[in-house]
Amino acid sequence: MTRRAYGIVLLLGALLTSAACSSPYADDADARVSAEARTVRPVEGCGAASWTDPANLSPTRSPARCRPGAPSPVPLPKTRKLTIATGTLSAEYVAPLQVALDKGEFEREGLDVTLKVLPTPDALPLLAKGDVDALWAAPEAAVMNGIRGGFDIRWVAGNFSPDPASRSGLWVRLKDGETAADVRMADRSLGTMIGKGSVIAYPMEKALEPRGGGLDRIRYQQLGSADVLTALQNGGVDSAWLLDPVWRRVDGKPGYAFLGGQPLGEPLGGFLYGPSLLNADVDAGVALLRAYLRTVNTYFASAYKADPGFVTYLAKLLKIDEAVLRSTPALRMDWEIRAGTTDRLQAAYRAQGVTTGSPLPESRTVNRLLYEEAVGHRH
Structure with missing residues (x-):
């Protein structure tokens, strides 16, 4: 591992602690309470199949789904500009974001979205400062170190799990x-x-x-x-x-x-939110997830590679070889987060020697409330 990468992992907790202390949202207790006490209403097109019990760790579990086109847009009263950082724009797991942008799904929610290529260690401090609004990444060790250092960040939605035939x-x-x-x-x-x-x-x-x-x-x-x-x-x-x-x-x-x-049926990445979308502008945070979920339900509900025209479109959009894209099984796009995933991740980080201290409880690493609101799931 390079000196630079090692330094980033070790020092990021300190950087994020400083950023969190300077964040205008760091001590906004009222906003935090309101985010967790929002009214959740039934959503047309999102029935019982739109939510699965996080404790279900079966590798054959069917991912949650709404009908195509659901959940319907709920446009914000004023357009909100959002920047989403991602490590790449060409990998297949980024396809839902690229398609949502190209098909106008973000725009239908009143969101003006920009996708920006940044590795996670570089993007996290920018999230803390508000220079980016969300990360399409994963709860890496750097994220855990940042949370442990005091930064208010949560994993709010999953991305995919592999097909059993995949050798990724x-x-x-x-x-x-x-x-x-x-x-x-x-x-x-x-x-x-x-x-x-x-x-x-x-x-x-x-x-x-x-x-x-x-x-x-x-x-x-x-x-x-x-x-x-x-x-x-x-x-x-x-x-x-x-x-x-x-x-x-x-x-x-x-x-x-x-x-x-990757274990079957268990997403290991997706959307990470900081204090602005978690607390200060929760409507925008839910709108972003609603657009993402609608894109999955409309374009990636099942075997999306069975449609030759869609594969051609996707290859051009992602700028990857169409023949190679066709040669692999479709990803199982999955916005839900399984129970205990961040516990298992932290155990592996400790085995690598990149995190120290007691493991963070899931309450400090995961927030499922926003995608549950987007599909109308009430506890």
């Missing part, structure tokens, strides 16, 4: 004479967009368990999204975490082995 995950270059069963990851290098402290620590820990562990002995190399595959192919790194559809470039080729991927 940990890929390794085999040494001479080595087979997949022989692989031990200790002391090998790993190429990743985030570096040490990424959410992939959790599925990697599960994948390495039967292989002698070694999560704390991997040498992490932080790379740009376009460089991860290249580094694996040219020997710049020994292994890499490859997303859909990138893994198709090495699948079936000699010299590579797939060790494991």
